Structure formats: structure tokens, C-alpha cells
Amino acid sequence: MNSNENNDHDSLPRSSSKESLASSLSSDLSQEQVPVPLHGTDNGTSTFGRRSSAVSTPDNGLRKERSYSSAVAVAGQALQNIRRSMSMSATASIDSNGTDPLQRIPTGYTVRDIYGDMDENDINLQRTATRSTILTTLSHRVQPSRYRTASRAPTTKEEEAEAAADDYEQVYDGVPDISVPTKQFGAEFAAIDPELVTWDGDDDPQYPRNWSRAQKVFQTMIVALYTLISPMSSSILSPAMTDIAASLHMKSDFIMSFSVSVMVLAWALGPLIIAPISESDACGRRPVLNISIWVIFVFNLACGFAKTTTQLCVFRFLGGLGGCAALNVGAGTLADLWSDSERQMAMAAYSICPSLGPILSPVISSFIIQAKDWPWVFYVLAIFNGAVAIFGTIFFRETYSPRLLKDKANRIRKATGNQHIHTIFEVADGSTRWEQIVLTTTRPLKLLFTHPMIIGLGSFMAFVYGFMYLMIVTFPSVWKGTYGFKTGVAGLLYLPMGIGFMLGTVFWSYAIDHVYHMLTARNNGVPKPEYRLPCLLFSGIGIPVGLIWYGWSAEKKLHWIMPSIGSAIFAFAFIAVFQTIQNYLIDMNNRFAASSVAAAAVFRSLFGFSFPLFANKMYDRLHYGWGNTLCGLIALALGLPFPIICFYYGERMRNWANNRMDREQARRDARNLERLRKQEAY
Template sequence: MMMKLSSNDEADVNLTTDEEAAKLPTHKLEDDVVDWDGLDDPNNPLNWSGTKSFGHVVIVAVLSMVVNIASTIVAPAMEGVSRDLEITNMTLATLAVSIYLLGFAFGPLVISSLSEMYGRLIVYHTSNFIFVIFVVACAVSKTSAQFMVFRFITGCAGAAPLSLGGGTIADVIPIEKRGAAAALFGLGPLLGPVLGPVIGGFVAEGKGWRWTFWVVAILGVAAGIGTFIFMRETHPNTLLERKAASLRRATGNPHLRSKLDRGLTQQQIIVAALIRPTKLLIFSPIVLVLSIYVALIFGLLYLLFATFSMVFEGQYGFSTGISGLAYLGLGLGELLGLFTFGILSDRLLKRKMAADNVQESKPEYRLVVMMWFPPVIGPGLFIYGWSAYYQIHWIVPIVGTFIVGFGAFFVIMPSQLYLVDLFGSEAAASALGANILLRSLFGAFLPLAGSHMYSTLNYGWGNTLLGFLALVFAPVPILFYRYGEWLRNRTTVTL
């Protein structure tokens, strides 16, 4: 797949003065092109120590976890929110939770262009600051309109680690070691929405719904402090541009430019960042189909989140706090998926490379585990739906959600890693932006249909329908594993 792309990653260049810049090796300067100083340049984030690289993955994973906890932490307390803010419509109450995901959908369109212009690190810092401010605004909202607007802005700012995280991993982790790093990063979008209601249920029961947002604000401040202390720039474009600027001042040569400089104006960068995800969805069949599959599963998860209170409080008589624990079935399934993926992913990749006698990994190798486990999502939904309908012991529907969570991990995580490997550090943000755009839209709007669907079809047939939809997409990774390389070699997307 041919691309003209830019990435959203940052790196830590230890050049602070023009004098230091003047001492740099200049083997590329005869062409007026500034590049890394060889394959082992310590300023290249791919050459950082394992501890430093993994530390950056942990920071991004924590940021991702916090913003995803915020997406659902208020869900068990919506009765109190509706009462205090005079929300009388059930659909509107659901939207008050899911509108946050609309921010996840549209925030990356702005965030990616800002990171390309100014680097990743400043965008992480600024976005987290805005996130905390508007989380606090949600906590002190007086009207439903204020609450909705503040939730949307919070989601836009919270999208930063989701849209930039994949590129950051590509910046600091070599391709053959990305499986474990990507699995850790993937915990945020999957486990965060599960932990949110568990925390929120008890907080709301003991302190009221407003305190659910104060808890998120505290977590956001703590994550922001860790980011400020430990995180450094990883974006190759930004790092080489800083190096080129130092050399221009030191040598007096105004023609020096970064090897990765595409010569775009800020306006062109903004326009490109806004349209790239859409162009990928339109012109790349791989991105489109995978994004629809991920979006469907993501939407199903959020639809389940929206029904847990109805099922476990209405059907089984759980209290608000205890009903939050019902989300742990999904979470434990996702944790098992994490450990399984972490063990298998990179090992399978190396085994496939050896079997095919190739020195470089193919992106399609990431799809092997995606072929094996996602088909269990359908049976998991069948178990959840029919056991809830017949009010079988509460552990049975939770077992069903455990199976769903396990299978869902192997849809969302391998697909993201596949896109990162396929498009590389420079284009990962655009590919993931397209993926996040669709999945967030599905996550925002699919739950709105939940109450009507279940009132029409009941929990049994409603979840049976969802289970069959999940099974329809199960062959997708098999097809891309077999024909993905052929397809991308015949697809040209110029961005």
C-alpha cells in the first residue's frame, strides 16, 4: 500500500544548544538533509533502553485507562443524574452517558493535526489538562445541557491517548516486540469501561453521582503528573525537525531540513489530518472492513454496559453498588484475553517468520489469534441473553459476559496492532483515527437502541440477534490473512 503520510509521534532529543548541534556528525548535510546519526543513534526512540521504552507504553496505557473509565463511571448513577438534572427521557439519559464517545470520534481529527505541528508530548499534556477541567465541570453541572456539552468536550480531550498511543508504541517499540506493548495499551479501551461502573456504583451509592467525576479528576491529575515527570518526545518528525533547526542555527545553512519533512504548511497539515481517516475508510478496504468489525463489537460492549443496570437491578434485585460488580465478568474475560494475547502474539509472529523463512514480519501474522477466539462472542451473547431472560442464577449471565469480553479483546487488539504494523509509525495515527472514529460512533449510538430493542425482542432474542451479527464478521480475519497482502499490494491510498 503506497502512502504519503505523517505520524503523531514524539521523541526525546538531547540537543539543547546550537554548540551541541554543531558537534553532531554531518554525514547527511551535504544533501541538506538531516537524518538520524546511524542505526544506533541514541536520540532515536527505537534505540532507547527497554525500561525507558516500556515506561512510555505504561504511561500511555494509564492515560488510556483513565479516559475510558470516565466513559462509563457515571452509568450506574444515571438515576441520580436524571433526577437532579431533570432528564425524563430514557433515550436522553442513555445519550448523557454515550455522548462522551462522540468526543472520542471527533477529537482525534483535531488532535492528530496538532501533534504533527507541535509534537506529541505537548498534546498529551494539553489534552489531559482540558480533560481534567471539563471533568470537574461535569461534576458541578446544574442543567442537562451543561452536562451534555461538558461530557462531549471531555471526550474530545480524552481521545488524545487513544489516537496517539498506537503511534507512540510504534515510535519506541520494534515491530517484533509490539505484541505485549499493544496488549497493555489495549487494556484501556476494554478494561476501562468495565472498571468505570464498578468504581462508580459504590462511589455513587456512598457519595452521590457528582463524586464519580471528582474521582476521575483525581485520577486524571495523577496521570498528568506522571506524564509530566517521565514522558519525553517520541515523534520522529518532531525530533528530526528540532535537530534540523539546531543545525540551521549552528551552521548558518537555512536549507537544512529534516528527512521526514514533507514541506506542508500548517493549514495543509490540518486539512490533511481532517480528511485522512475518511479517505482511508473510503479507499482502503482493509481499514473499512476491520473498522466496521471493531465498531460492531465495541458498540455491542457499550450496549451491554447500558443494559447491565436493567438486568441486574431489575431482574436480580442488585443494589446500585453491587450491580457495578456485574461488569467484572467482562473485565475478567478481557484480562484473560490480555494474558493470552501477550503470551501468543509475538511468539506466533516469530514462528510464522521462521516457517515462511522471511526476515521481516508481515502484518497479516497479527491476524492469527484474531481468527481463533472472536467466534466465541456469539455464544457468549446467547448465554447472557437467555439466562437473563429466564432469570437463571446471576452467575450464568456473568459467565456469558466473561466469554464475550475474552472474544472481544481478540477483535479490538489484534486489529489495532495489524493497522500499526501495516501503516507504520508515520501513518498509524491516521489508520487508528479511522478505526476510532467508527467504533466511537457505534459505541455512542448503538446503546440508544438498546431499550427499544429489548422491549421488542426481550433479552433472549435481542442478544441472539447481536450474537449472530458478531458471527457474521468472524471470517473477516481469515480472509485478510489469506488475501490481505494481495489486496494491499493492489490498493494505493495517497494521503
């Protein structure tokens, strides 16, 4: 079953299932004709099945030639010997408490415990053959059967048609949120690789999805707090712009708008680098999030000391680069912690903070600016930012499984002295450091310009996000100019939008989750990412209603409660867009969740940055009524057809795009395998 339709990776295999894993792998490898290593034969030597080049192994001073062409003939017998050897090892290593050999203490990973008295050259050859087996299996897994040996995409129309049919049926059972297409974080290869470190069974307490519910909720709330800081920082200076413009001699409305929205521009650029870094087993989520929260703290504080417009804009841009991490990596963190069926409520808590941030900060700064000079707006923000940073640095835990497994492997290496202990990611990653950097930084861009679902749904969310900032930047002129409220009272009128966000979070969390489970039940219990989308249709109606209601109420100077209701309606519908699309982007390709969210964030942030820049010009010409009507009609044109098209055709489009990505990964695996074979050739 496709990983984005039936994510079984949160149910890891128990160690006792090694026999079934080996049996399954024996069948797969026999069909795929891959090299199969043998462990621990009776005479202390190793036997290999090879497919092409000859490899020599010492035996009593003699060298015996073996070739890859014998792989098919020996594969079945090889796996039988593997199972027998592993069974003997298991019998010998079970202690009085019945400890499973795959759950052995670190000292069970020493070279002698694993290989006995085998010759060093035999051990090295066996390790090489094991890696070849794993790489070949992974490379074959992600390619349609007809093109596996070619490691290429189809070139003719006939080949494309057949490949499309193959791709539509191609599935991945239990592939988690990682860049390597392995099942159960490499546990599928435990029967043939005794130096492989995986989770200790499906109930391993160190696996993030097995943490207690209280711990997972606690970690989710920390990430949510991180996501609150950057949106608060983006809009906190709006009520103070008059004072800031006078102090820093800003004479252009464009410069004033730019100084507000420049932080959002950084949100569009930063994720292209930061999000993929968090998907590396060398880094993970925790360092990225903790460093980013301190970066935005430093530059929020620096904004209070800015003496020129240039300094203010530069500090806010750099702060935005730091703050963008939580807005994008946070979604990947939720995928680490929660299964698809559980994630909706977690996403609700996560999404409310970036929605409330732009609303709460103007309320706070409105009262600060009445009592203090404008730098105190940033000082107060920095105090809150610093408190969150200290709390998160102390209590936030790493959630990315590849990173956690790498830490586990490092501990075992240190305890045993066996430097060949490894995770599946270290085995399968034969690329150079430069190749890794290029791959991780270009992946979101590829998704942004080539993945139809990210282009479509990302565009809709981007327009809605731009409309939100368009509405927010008009609040000072509407409440202070049109209605004549003082700064403090005008700040309070941001709250109706905040109320709409909170009500929307409660309502849509339940509605989206209910519809998702209902449609899954109708589909014989098989979930699909598209089952998140039906509620998006209602937002396509609610957002235009809210925009038009707000615009004409302000245009006609109706009672202040009327435009407030319009902003609340808009906010209520906005939450459905954010929650639905964020969850869909995570579900549609769990292996690249952070990169998918980052790609969509580029659209979203560019619109959030650019819309306030032309807001004053647009409203000067069209006024609030027709200006918001134009925005409402655009939202209606996007919001009604998009959900319907994506619901009925989204599965085929995302499968086409995902399988193309998988073929690219397969070609990389094939290159790594060829590099490995050249290294082992004499």
C-alpha cells in the same frame, strides 16, 4: 521490501556507510535522471547537472550556462566528486578520538565548515540543486516505473492492469512511521546534503527505538494510563443515572442514554483532526497527549458542577474530544517505540486500559453514589485524572522521530548560526501551511472511505465495540432489576467482564505473538501484517457464544454466576479483536499509523455511541435472550468470513490501497518540485 512487510527502519545506517549510500544513490539517480549537486570542487565553485532550464553561476565575474539535459552524462562523475569531497572533509574533521564526521559536534555545521570559500550564489544554487535531487528521488520512489515522469495514475484498463502488476511488486525498504517516504529518516541523502540532520548512526541513543527497554516500558505505561481516563469517564455515571435524572429532571430514557454515550460520539469526531496533527513534525505526540489529558480533566471536573442536562452533555462531549487523543495517538506512540516484532506485548499493556476503563469506573461509582451525592462521582474521577495528568506532563517524553530531529536541527541552528540546517521533512515539504492542514485533516477520512482493510476490519471491530457497550448498559437493569441486587453489589458484578479482559490480555498476547513469529519463520523470516489475523477467527466464535450465554441466562433468571460467565467469555474474545486489528492497522502502513487507527476509531466510536441509544427499545421488544441472539448472529456472520478473507486476500488489497496513497504523495512531491524549479529559474 515493503515497509509493512519488513520494517528495517529500526536499524539505521552507521555514518561509516556513507560511501555505500552514495554509491547506491549514484546508481539510482543515474537511472532516474535527476539533478545532482556537487560539493566543494577545488576551485571553490560548484558544478550542477541539469535537465531543462539554464542556470547561471558566477566564476571570476563570468556566468556559465548549464542545463538539466546533461544530468545523465554527469551524474556518475558528480557522485564520484561528492564522495571524494566528503572523504576529504571526513579526513579533515576526524578528531583524535576518531569521531565520525556525520557525528560531528554542532559547530561542524557552520557554513564555512561545510562550503569553505565558495561564493554565496554558488552555495544557494547548490542547496537548490540538492533539494531538487531529493524531491525528485522521493517523487519517483512512490510511483510505478511506467508512470514516474507523468506523475499520474493510469487512465485506461490496459494501464490499470499493468500498474496493478507494478504496484503489487513495488516495495519500500526501511520507510518509517512518517509521512515522507524516505529511508532511515533521510540518512540516505547524507552523502549529498551536508546540511541535513539525521540520527547519528544506527545506535544513536536519542532514537526512541534505541532507548533502554525500561525507558520504553515506562513511556508505554504512561500512554496506557492516559488511555484509561477516557473510557473510565464514559461509563462512570451509569450507576448514578437514576440520581442524575432526578436531579436534572431527565424524563426520557433516550436522553439518559444519550448523556452516557455522548462522550463516545466525541471519540468518533476528534481523531480526524487530533491524530494527523500528531504526525506533524511541528507538533509530535507529547503536546497532543499532554494537552488532551488536561482538557478532559477540566471537563470531568465541570460535569460535577452541571446544573442542567444540556450542560452535562456539553461538558461530556468536550471532555470526550480531549480524551480521544490517547485512544488513537497512543497506537502511533507504540509504533515510535517498538519494532513490529516487539510491539505485541506493548500493545497488550496498552489495550488492557481502555478495556478495563468502562468496567472499573462503574464499580467505583456504585459505592460513591451510596455514600455521597452524584457530583462526587465526577470529583473523584477528576482527582484521579489530575494525578495522571501531572505525572504524565512531568515524565512523558516526545517519541515522534520527525519532531525530535526538528528539535535537534533547531539546536544546531542556534549553536552555529546556520539557518539552512534542516531535516529531511523540511526539505521534502514544499507545501503551504494551508495545504498541510487540509492534507492532515482529510487523510483519516480518505482512509475511512477508500481503504478496504480499514472498512472491513474497522466494521467488524465497530460491531464488537458496540456490542460491548450494549452489554454494559444492560448491567444496571439486569443486576438491580432482574436479580434485585443493591447498587454497590450490582457494581461488583461488572468485575467478571474485567476478569475476562485481563485473562484475554495475557492469553491473546502470547497466542497472537506466537502465531505471528511462527508464520514469519515459515515465510523465510519475512513478516506480513496478515500474520496477525489467524487468532481473530477464534474471536468470531467466542463473541457470539458470550453474547448468547449472557442473554439467555439473564432471560431465564439463572443463577447470577451464569450471566457473569457469559460476560467474561465475551470480554475474553473481545481482547483478541482489539489487539489483532490495532496491530494490523499499525503494520499495514507504518507511515500513517495514527491516521489508520483514527479512521477505524470513527467506526468504532460511532457504534459505541449509537448502540446504547436503542438498547432499551430492542430489549423491550426482544428481551435479553433474543436480543442478544440477534447480536450474536451478526457477530458470527462478520467474525468467521472476515478473518479468512483478510488473511488470504488482505495483502493484495492493502498494497492496492497503499500504493494509491503513495501515488497521491508522489503527485504532491512533483508539484513541490515544480514549484521549486520555478523559484530557481531566472
